[in-house]
Amino acid sequence: EMHVVGMRTRFFGIDSEKNNMALKLPQLWATFLPRLDEVPHRIGEGGYGVIQQTAARADELEYWAAVPVTKIDRLPRGLTSLRVPASRYARFAHRGLVANVNMTVNYIYSSWLLRSGMRHTYGCDLELYGEEYQADSDKSVIYYAIPIES
Numbered sequence: 001e002m003h004v005v006g007m008r009t010r011f012f013g014i015d016s017e018k019n020n021m022a023l024k025l026p027q028l029w030a031t032f033l034p035r036l037d038e039v040p041h042r043i044g045e046g047g048y049g050v051i052q053q054t055a056a057r058a059d060e061l062e063y064w065a066a067v068p069v070t071k072i073d074r075l076p077r078g079l080t081s082l083r084v085p086a087s088r089y090a091r092f093a094h095r096g097l098v099a100n101v102n103m104t105v106n107y108i109y110s111s112w113l114l115r116s117g118m119r120h121t122y123g124c125d126l127e128l129y130g131e132e133y134q135a136d137s138d139k140s141v142i143y144y145a146i147p148i149e150s
Helices: 020-040 096-115
Strands: 002-012 048-054 062-069 080-084 088-096 125-129 139-149
Touching: 002 020, 002 048, 020 062, 062 080, 088 096, 096 139
Parallel strands: none
Antiparallel strands: 002 062, 002 080, 048 062, 048 125, 088 139, 125 139
8 A cells, every 4th residue: 555645637548539648747747846845754756647547437537646655644735645555566667758658558458468367456557757767868767557466
């Protein structure tokens, strides 16, 4: 289990004819990153993109730009918290520009998952931004993880 604090938005992903991911997600990060020092009980320097389905619409997703925390206290206005349930994850490296992460996600869902014998638990997908992440660099590495079970 993990607790994160951040900001969230809803978006339509690459499989939707209303795809607005390129507009929504960079804007969310640009709004959240200047507020990192306001996050109480923050752990480390890394960040997470947390993706989960919404109850309202099948093709609409919720995305969190967030950082892990040791505990949840009162939060500054505009920040909110999320509990990510414990799960077993399959983790994949995405090398290159983060704008192209949908190629890695496409591989995970349309190739790897179908051949793996595993199934997605419908929990949160995670983008992990750590020391290897370099904004706007083709040498950047982030990790994309999906919750799985046999």
